[in-house]
Amino acid sequence: MATERPVPDKLRVFSLNCWGIRFFSQHCAQRYEMIGDLLDRELHDIALLQEVWCERDFLFLKRKLSSSYPYAHYFKSGVIGSGLAVFSRHRIQDALLYQYSLNGHPYMLRHGDWFGGKAVGLVVVDVFGLKAQVYVTHLHAEYSRAQDEYLPHRIVQSWELLQFVRHTSSGADVVILGGDLNMHPQDLGNRLIRAHTGLRDCYTETDTFDGCEDGHTLIAVNHFTKKQDLIPFEKGIRIDYILMKGSKKVSMKCESLSTTKGSVAGEPFPYSDHEALTAELTLLQSEDSRQHGQRNISDSHTAVSEQMDIVAEARAVVKEGLCHTETLQARALHLMGGALLLLLLPLLLILLPCLCSCSHFSFITTGLLAAAGAVVLLSGLLFYLLFTTHIKVLKETEDQMKLTSDDLQSKLAGSRASDFSSSDGSI
Amino acid sequence: MATERPVPDKLRVFSLNCWGIRFFSQHCAQRYEMIGDLLDRELHDIALLQEVWCERDFLFLKRKLSSSYPYAHYFKSGVIGSGLAVFSRHRIQDALLYQYSLNGHPYMLRHGDWFGGKAVGLVVVDVFGLKAQVYVTHLHAEYSRAQDEYLPHRIVQSWELLQFVRHTSSGADVVILGGDLNMHPQDLGNRLIRAHTGLRDCYTETDTFDGCEDGHTLIAVNHFTKKQDLIPFEKGIRIDYILMKGSKKVSMKCESLSTTKGSVAGEPFPYSDHEALTAELTLLQSEDSRQHGQRNISDSHTAVSEQMDIVAEARAVVKEGLCHTETLQARALHLMGGALLLLLLPLLLILLPCLCSCSHFSFITTGLLAAAGAVVLLSGLLFYLLFTTHIKVLKETEDQMKLTSDDLQSKLAGSRASDFSSSDGSI
Numbered sequence: 123m124a125t126e127r128p129v130p131d132k133l134r135v136f137s138l139n140c141w142g143i144r145f146f147s148q149h150c151a152q153r154y155e156m157i158g159d160l161l162d163r164e165l166h167d168i169a170l171l172q173e174v175w176c177e178r179d180f181l182f183l184k185r186k187l188s189s190s191y192p193y194a195h196y197f198k199s200g201v202i203g204s205g206l207a208v209f210s211r212h213r214i215q216d217a218l219l220y221q222y223s224l225n226g227h228p229y230m231l232r233h234g235d236w237f238g239g240k241a242v243g244l245v246v247v248d249v250f251g252l253k254a255q256v257y258v259t260h261l262h263a264e265y266s267r268a269q270d271e272y273l274p275h276r277i278v279q280s281w282e283l284l285q286f287v288r289h290t291s292s293g294a295d296v297v298i299l300g301g302d303l304n305m306h307p308q309d310l311g312n313r314l315i316r317a318h319t320g321l322r323d324c325y326t327e328t329d330t331f332d333g334c335e336d337g338h339t340l341i342a343v344n345h346f347t348k349k350q351d352l353i354p355f356e357k358g359i360r361i362d363y364i365l366m367k368g369s370k371k372v373s374m375k376c377e378s379l380s381t382t383k384g385s386v387a388g389e390p391f392p393y394s395d396h397e398a399l400t401a402e403l404t405l406l407q408s409e410d411s412r413q414h415g416q417r418n419i420s421d422s423h424t425a426v427s428e429q430m431d432i433v434a435e436a437r438a439v440v441k442e443g444l445c446h447t448e449t450l451q452a453r454a455l456h457l458m459g460g461a462l463l464l465l466l467l468p469l470l471l472i473l474l475p476c477l478c479s480c481s482h483f484s485f486i487t488t489g490l491l492a493a494a495g496a497v498v499l500l501s502g503l504l505f506y507l508l509f510t511t512h513i514k515v516l517k518e519t520e521d522q523m524k525l526t527s528d529d530l531q532s533k534l535a536g537s538r539a540s541d542f543s544s545s546d547g548s549i
Numbered sequence: 550m551a552t553e554r555p556v557p558d559k560l561r562v563f564s565l566n567c568w569g570i571r572f573f574s575q576h577c578a579q580r581y582e583m584i585g586d587l588l589d590r591e592l593h594d595i596a597l598l599q600e601v602w603c604e605r606d607f608l609f610l611k612r613k614l615s616s617s618y619p620y621a622h623y624f625k626s627g628v629i630g631s632g633l634a635v636f637s638r639h640r641i642q643d644a645l646l647y648q649y650s651l652n653g654h655p656y657m658l659r660h661g662d663w664f665g666g667k668a669v670g671l672v673v674v675d676v677f678g679l680k681a682q683v684y685v686t687h688l689h690a691e692y693s694r695a696q697d698e699y700l701p702h703r704i705v706q707s708w709e710l711l712q713f714v715r716h717t718s719s720g721a722d723v724v725i726l727g728g729d730l731n732m733h734p735q736d737l738g739n740r741l742i743r744a745h746t747g748l749r750d751c752y753t754e755t756d757t758f759d760g761c762e763d764g765h766t767l768i769a770v771n772h773f774t775k776k777q778d779l780i781p782f783e784k785g786i787r788i789d790y791i792l793m794k795g796s797k798k799v800s801m802k803c804e805s806l807s808t809t810k811g812s813v814a815g816e817p818f819p820y821s822d823h824e825a826l827t828a829e830l831t832l833l834q835s836e837d838s839r840q841h842g843q844r845n846i847s848d849s850h851t852a853v854s855e856q857m858d859i860v861a862e863a864r865a866v867v868k869e870g871l872c873h874t875e876t877l878q879a880r881a882l883h884l885m886g887g888a889l890l891l892l893l894l895p896l897l898l899i900l901l902p903c904l905c906s907c908s909h910f911s912f913i914t915t916g917l918l919a920a921a922g923a924v925v926l927l928s929g930l931l932f933y934l935l936f937t938t939h940i941k942v943l944k945e946t947e948d949q950m951k952l953t954s955d956d957l958q959s960k961l962a963g964s965r966a967s968d969f970s971s972s973d974g975s976i
Contacts, residue, residue, distance in 0.1 A: 195948065195952070196948070197945065198941040198942070198944050198945040198948070199650070199938075199941055199942065199945065200938060200941065201934050201937050201938055201941075203941060213956075213959075214952060215952070215956045216712075216716075216949075216952060216953060216956065217948070217949050217952050218712045218713070218716055218949070219650075219945055219949075220647065221648075221650060223626070223646075223648060239938070239941070244716070285643075285645045286645070289643075289645055289671070289716075289717040290716040290717055292719050292720030293719030293720065465920075468916045488915050488916040488919075489895045489915040489916055489918070489919035489920075490919065491916070492915075492916035492917065492919050492920035493892075493916075493919035493920050493922065493923040494923075495920065496920035496921075496923050496924045497923045497924070497927060500924060500927055500928075501927075504931075507628050510628050511626075511627060511628055511666070514625040514626055514627065514628075514630060514666070515625070515626065517625050518624065518625040518626065518646060521622065521623070521625070521644070522643075522644050522645070522646075525622070525641060525642070525643060525644055526643060529640075529642045529643065532640075
């Protein structure tokens with residue numbers, strides 16, 4: 123059954139992590155000027171931005187791009203904001219935000235992800251009468267690849283992202299996801315997202331790639347840090363992505379993917395510490411709507427088996443995260459116990475006459491002990507509450523993964539039984 | 550185009566707020582026994598429970614109902630949990646949780662909603678080959694109808710609920726939402742949900758109602774409080790609901806709705822402080838898939854106008870909530886200023902020799918002042934962070950409402966223009 127609606131030829135999608143931390147990111151204001159000029163010049167259909175941490179910077183871009191991109195949405199969450207923004211030449215009809223349940227620790231001030239309220243934002247865009255569901259996201263950063271304490275957080279975020287995409291995209295003609303996943307292409311979370319949503323990576327889907335071959339991000343990062351050896355170059359170290367998926371009506375093809383390449387002609391520095399991606403997508407009428415989603419039986423077996431394997435791997439990480447968080451929760455209880463002892467010390471100072479001489483030292487000691495005790499007790503309580511909520515999230519994710527795993531198992535058993543009966547019948 | 554798939558006749562859905570606060574709710578353990586017996590006896594297709602605050606109680610029910618309801622899911626969020634549980638006789642294939650971004654204040658300990666991590670849980674249930682999306686939810690309580698400080702929170706929750714349902718239900722054959730909305734039928738949030746999701750209230754949809762006519766909840770509440778005049782009886786004071794919606798394939802009809810009626814035969818107390826609801830739904834093959842969602846033009850105008858009016862009303866509440874929260878944020882800043890002064894006082898005690906006599910009083914004063922200063926400073930900071938995140942959520946909700954409003958406006962303008970041109974052409 124061929125679609126009757128005319129399908130536009132091309133859709134150009136842009137994604138950039140803008141590194142917009144005021145008073146910290148280098149040349150922030152100038153770079154936003156450059157990013158605005160780039161967007162204005164290139165006239166993409168949809169531009170997905172991350173790390174636009176300051177609303178003023180979003181408003182600056184919105185004003186600058188008011189004629190070239192008449193539609194825009196800035197997603198607000200957390201203390202600082204989600205940093206996510208969308209600019210579109212096509213009407214944005216609707217928006218929805220899903221804030222990830224697990225996103226680092228508030229006490230890790232030097233990492234700061236927690237304050238960003240990391241999330242996935244969805245905008246529904248009317249592209250020449252087609253319903254495009256466009257997702258923009260930014261996952262928790264990876265600060266150490268060797269000892270990645272945030273791995274369970276990023277796996278939970280990947281799971282919530284894929285669940286959100288799966289459940290919200292069924293009525294869409296076109297699905298696009300862009301953003302900074304903070305994961306290498308073959309990392310577990312990335313495989314999880316691709317295997318369970320059917321989204322395809324524009325980088326691997328296209329024959330025409332023009333950009334930094336190895337590591338889209340690193341050339342720009344190295345410009346600012348001046349440390350070529352900060353992160354060793356590896357093939358496939360990309361962490362920024364544009365993913366895509368068609369529907370029964372419309373199939374999608376990535377014609378080309380390009381990235382910026384570090385320095386910008388006529389400018390003293392790059393657009394950001396990440397490179398920008400631009401994907402040129404072709405939308406094609408699906409010749410037969412029944413073809414979509416149909417695979418031959420052996421393909422389907424392989425896909426389901428792969429999904430099961432990846433979910434099992436992810437469950438193991440979540441379980442490990444759960445054990446670790448339970449240890450942290452127990453430590454928070456010990457901290458509260460310690461704080462109570464600390465609060466008893468000033469009382470001891472009063473009760474022991476030998477220590478109770480009138481000196482500034484005693485005053486200061488009493489005050490400091492009491493203050494420290496109160497702060498540690500309150501902190502211990504907050505840590506306890508924090509880790510308790512983290513445990514709830516990890517358990518919920520593990521339960522959901524188990525459900526999916528069981529469902530896949532029954533699908534596999536069902537299809538094997540039907541294979542068996544059909545092969546049985548053919549004898 | 551008639552559907553080919555056979556549709557089951559009936560679907561019996563149960564919903565109950567279990568009032569399961571350990572060490573607070575009266576006769577908790579005995580009531581869970583009674584609830585388990587009721588579910589086991591009645592054999593509903595799907596049972597949606599709220600306020601199952603303790604996981605042990607869920608596990609007790611799961612064990613007890615393992616043969617009658619082989620599928621169950623318990624949604625975990627917040628510090629205590631979401632309290633949401635689903636028991637099903639049909640396979641639960643998948644689950645997803647959306648925790649509301651705004652849910653009271655952590656410092657309102659006597660209300661405690663914040664600790665519950667209120668949310669909407671979605672389970673995808675395979676009902677005889679049909680895809681049923683079943684939602685269970687519990688919104689923030691209303692503690693005072695005259696001065697409802699949580700109204701903006703409940704409006705934000707209603708908005709997030711309707712957005713979540715709208716965006717996740719497009720691929721479903723059958724949509725069911727059950728739970729405690731903590732809103733009367735004609736309250737703003739309730740109208741918002743119904744108008745923007747197309748969900749229909751089983752109570753108003755059926756001709757066969759058997760239960761407490763006025764106020765499903767109150768008869769049971771009054772049993773436990775022994776205060777008949779606690780909340781005056783009003784027609785339509787219901788706060789527990791089962792809502793439903795069909796699809797292109799399947800249309801739904803509510804054959805009957807019944808509630809428990811306070812006391813239980815042979816038992817000294819009711820099942821809960823809420824009455825339980827049971828809806829008997831008939832699923833019908835849609836004779837023509839094109840009929841679904843089609844209205845005549847004047848109907849469509851009215852519906853869109855109504856949606857616009859309700860969104861405008863909701864936006865006004867959110868804006869008011871935003872102003873109030875900005876005031877609270879400013880107060881948090883003042884509190885931090887006051888705390889800094891409090892921390893300076895012990896220093897003054899040391900510097901002023903007349904006060905610096907060696908007495909237990911001085912030791913205690915110094916200690917207490919320092920401790921109080923430290924606690925107030927930390928609390929001020931936490932309040933500031935809290936209200937900042939609330940402001941972000943309120944602004945995001947208002948932006949989303951504006952987008953929807955603009956989209957409805959353009960739809961209305963478009964349909965008016967097509968009316969005009971068609972009437973013009975007919976002359």
